[in-house]
Amino acid sequence: MSEAPQTEPRPDNGRIIRRLLLTVAGMFAFGFALVPLYEAFCDLTGFNGRTRNEAAAVSTHQVDTSRTVNVQFITRNAQGMPWDFKAEMNSVRVHPGETRVVNFLASNPTGSNMVAQAIPSVAPGEAALYLNKTECFCFNQQPLQAGADTAMPMQFYLDPDIPEHIHTLTLSYTLYDMTANATPDVLAQMAPAN
Amino acid sequence: MSTVVGEMDHHDHHHAPTGISRWLFTTNHKDIGSLYLWFSFIMFLVGGSMAMVIRAELFQPGLQLVDPHFFNQMTTVHGLIMVFGAVMPAFTGLANWMIPMMIGAPDMALPRMNNWSFWILPFAFAILLASLFMEGGGPAFGWTFYAPLSTTYSGDSTALFVFSVHIMGISSIMGAINVIVTIMNMRAPGMTYMKMPLFVWTWFITAFLLIAVMPVLAGAVTMVLTDKYFGTSFFDAAGGGDPVMFQHIFWFFGHPEVYIMILPSFGIISAIIPAFSRKKLFGYASMVYATAAIAGLSFLVWAHHMFTTGMPVAAELFFMYCTMLISVPTGVKVFNWVATMWRGSMTFEVPMLFALAFVILFTIGGFSGLMLAITPIDFQYHDTYFVVAHFHYVLVSGAIFSIMAAAYYWLPKWTGHMYDTTLARWHFWTSLISVNVLFFPMHFAGLAGMPRRIPDYAVQFADINQIVSIGGFAFGLSQLIFLWVVIKCVRTGEKAPAKPWEGAEGLEWTVPSPAPYHTFETPPKVD
Numbered sequence: 186m187s188e189a190p191q192t193e194p195r196p197d198n199g200r201i202i203r204r205l206l207l208t209v210a211g212m213f214a215f216g217f218a219l220v221p222l223y224e225a226f227c228d229l230t231g232f233n234g235r236t237r238n239e240a241a242a243v244s245t246h247q248v249d250t251s252r253t254v255n256v257q258f259i260t261r262n263a264q265g266m267p268w269d270f271k272a273e274m275n276s277v278r279v280h281p282g283e284t285r286v287v288n289f290l291a292s293n294p295t296g297s298n299m300v301a302q303a304i305p306s307v308a309p310g311e312a313a314l315y316l317n318k319t320e321c322f323c324f325n326q327q328p329l330q331a332g333a334d335t336a337m338p339m340q341f342y343l344d345p346d347i348p349e350h351i352h353t354l355t356l357s358y359t360l361y362d363m364t365a366n367a368t369p370d371v372l373a374q375m376a377p378a379n
Numbered sequence: 380m381s382t383v384v385g386e387m388d389h390h391d392h393h394h395a396p397t398g399i400s401r402w403l404f405t406t407n408h409k410d411i412g413s414l415y416l417w418f419s420f421i422m423f424l425v426g427g428s429m430a431m432v433i434r435a436e437l438f439q440p441g442l443q444l445v446d447p448h449f450f451n452q453m454t455t456v457h458g459l460i461m462v463f464g465a466v467m468p469a470f471t472g473l474a475n476w477m478i479p480m481m482i483g484a485p486d487m488a489l490p491r492m493n494n495w496s497f498w499i500l501p502f503a504f505a506i507l508l509a510s511l512f513m514e515g516g517g518p519a520f521g522w523t524f525y526a527p528l529s530t531t532y533s534g535d536s537t538a539l540f541v542f543s544v545h546i547m548g549i550s551s552i553m554g555a556i557n558v559i560v561t562i563m564n565m566r567a568p569g570m571t572y573m574k575m576p577l578f579v580w581t582w583f584i585t586a587f588l589l590i591a592v593m594p595v596l597a598g599a600v601t602m603v604l605t606d607k608y609f610g611t612s613f614f615d616a617a618g619g620g621d622p623v624m625f626q627h628i629f630w631f632f633g634h635p636e637v638y639i640m641i642l643p644s645f646g647i648i649s650a651i652i653p654a655f656s657r658k659k660l661f662g663y664a665s666m667v668y669a670t671a672a673i674a675g676l677s678f679l680v681w682a683h684h685m686f687t688t689g690m691p692v693a694a695e696l697f698f699m700y701c702t703m704l705i706s707v708p709t710g711v712k713v714f715n716w717v718a719t720m721w722r723g724s725m726t727f728e729v730p731m732l733f734a735l736a737f738v739i740l741f742t743i744g745g746f747s748g749l750m751l752a753i754t755p756i757d758f759q760y761h762d763t764y765f766v767v768a769h770f771h772y773v774l775v776s777g778a779i780f781s782i783m784a785a786a787y788y789w790l791p792k793w794t795g796h797m798y799d800t801t802l803a804r805w806h807f808w809t810s811l812i813s814v815n816v817l818f819f820p821m822h823f824a825g826l827a828g829m830p831r832r833i834p835d836y837a838v839q840f841a842d843i844n845q846i847v848s849i850g851g852f853a854f855g856l857s858q859l860i861f862l863w864v865v866i867k868c869v870r871t872g873e874k875a876p877a878k879p880w881e882g883a884e885g886l887e888w889t890v891p892s893p894a895p896y897h898t899f900e901t902p903p904k905v906d
């Protein structure tokens with residue numbers, strides 16, 4: 186082949202192979218890079234209905250009494266989670282800018298101490314950006330002793346910039362059993378009572 | 380490069396092994412092409428028999444033959460085998476056989492890697508199939524292995540599934556590298572890029588798609604593996620992950636993957652239609668650009684598989700319009716084929732029959748794809764038999780028909796014999812009728828709301844499913860005719876001339892039939 190007259194100069198095999206292998210490695214890494222990219226994108230846009238995982242600043246906004254938004258609450262247990270878990274009310278009507286507290290009631294009917302984590306999700310997704318929680322049980326793992334019950338507060342307000350067309354939004358919490366993966370400080374909270 | 384090729388020739392001439400070791404150690408592109416093609420055909424039959432189990436169970440409402448868990452394993456492994464074991468290796472086999480001969484090269488650029496990329500495949504599928512016999516059964520989460528089905532709710536065989544997908548991926552990537560290097564470096568003098576046959580062009584672009592997305596698939600299965608066995612939570616909300624993200628990653632691979640399974644078909648059809656219309660392909664350059672455009676756009680449409688996951692309207696619209704945009708270059712291709720036939724002196728040999736069926740039936744699949752692309756409509760059709768009808772039109776009467784067209788077109792070149800055309804026509808007509816009896820009624824079942832991947836169904840779907848199952852059994856049996864034709868053609872048959880089709884063009888027809896073990900050791904002159 187090499188004796189044959191070539192019509193154009195060609196890169197040698199090794200170079201092409203190296204570049205292609207580099208692309209393969211790059212795309213493998215890209216697959217994993219999609220994970221943080223996806224999270225950043227969702228946090229930025231609220232696309233998957235995720236609310237921020239840390240406390241927002243207290244509302245300094247003017248309460249917009251001209252509008253009322255219906256905020257609904259849904260609770261569910263992840264598979265295998267035995268707690269009773271519900272919101273003290275199904276929904277609440279709020280004015281944008283107005284701060285409200287809603288309690289979520291949980292009880293641990295089992296005979297052992299457990300730790301739970303609640304994961305929030307908002308529908309429609311775009312509303313997630315305007316739901317500000319100044320305090321929430323979902324920011325931390327929640328310990329509960331065997332047979333005990335508790336009221337867990339969630340304090341929130343809606344950003345007055347929330348788009349006009351959103352009249353109702355739904356905040357849903359899924360409660361997961363995290364006993365096996367509890368953080369040491371949460372376990373320490375539970376220890377003295379034992 | 381030249382030294383590698385020289386060495387190989389040396390090896391083959393002086394102590395060419397015989398028997399099994401000829402096939403185990405071969406580095407000859409024609410041998411490896413044949414291995415891929417036979418392997419793919421065996422997988423086609425294995426995957427096909429799973430489809431027969433599925434259709435037998437669905438012949439009547441209620442549960443009769445298999446239990447639901449086994450049914451799920453059948454749909455899952457059927458899908459995996461057909462995609463990774465039948466369609467993709469068949470294309471790689473065709474690439475191995477035809478690309479060197481079409482560009483005037485003596486072999487593939489990397490013959491030893493070629494041997495490896497084939498021989499790891501049987502192991503991958505042996506592992507996958509063996510997992511069906513494990514306690515708890517094989518994978519049962521669908522070929523799309525959505526989390527949490529594949530993480531939280533999957534069986535012990537998941538590790539084997541992951542391992543076998545890794546091997547399949549490595550094999551595809553090696554195959555793709557080989558194709559790219561061969562096309563870039565082994566073209567005969569004068570064979571410029573824009574003179575390459577479209578089969579070469581479409582494979583060139585497909586190979587880049589493979590390089591880009593197979594590693595992403597590897598990443599996805601790896602994340603499933605670590606989520607299931609090593610305590611990570613990529614897809615587990617409790618640990619801060621997100622199961623919907625799985626679908627984004629999977630379909631970022633998955634949609635380009637469906638084009639990997641159709642672009643080489645476009646190349647085959649673009650070779651066959653001009654040959655039997657006795658006209659040059661209409662719009663060669665536009666075909667090349669349309670292929671590249673389809674490949675590029677295929678990265679921007681993945682979420683059309685996820686319209687019902689609760690994406691915001693803006694994203695739904697973006698993916699809807701991008702998806703519709705893809706049908707423009709696809710349409711260009713269909714129009715070019717029709718324009719090639721326009722006022723041609725057409726004859727209807729078996730490869731042409733399959734090619735014509737491809738054009739019509741693939742277009743039907745394209746239209747149902749367009750319907751699915753309309754977001755509000757997809758809310759009704761998603762996860763119903765309408766989707767099953769769509770992708771079987773593009774994959775069975777599309778990709779697989781094109782592979783059969785290719786086999787009938789090049790069999791005389793491969794074997795040196797003409798095949799039994801009467802039998803081949805029987806194969807065509809039985810396949811054509813049964814494939815439509817099999818898949819067309821699925822559209823109606825889907826429109827009426829029958830969900831996919833369910834072993835039982837409401838009684839009002841009974842008649843449709845009975846017809847579909849009968850079509851399924853008939854299609855399955857028809858493929859045995861194909862096996863018969865091929866075996867008969869390998870063993871006997873009228874001697875084929877170097878160019879059995881008078882209108883055919885391309886370097887492969889300048890060598891004798893059967894193609895000698897070594898071709899183009901001195902490169903041909905292309906002008």
Ligand code: HEM
Pocket residue numbers: 523637638640641683684702703705706709744745746747748749751752753757760761762766769770773774777778
């Ligand atoms: C005009 C071109 C096409 C359009 C607009 C289109 C559109 C779509 C859409 C919107 C879906 C998702 C349906 C749902 O799950 O609700 C889909 C599914 C699918 N399409 Fe296409 N498609 C096209 C061509 C193709 C081609 C050429 C292939 C393969 C050769 C293909 C293979 C598939 C497969 C395998 C699925 C289902 C995947 C699964 O859920 O298991 N499509 N298509």
Ligand SMILES: [Cu+2]
Pocket residue numbers: 633634637680681683684
């Ligand atoms: Cu797609």
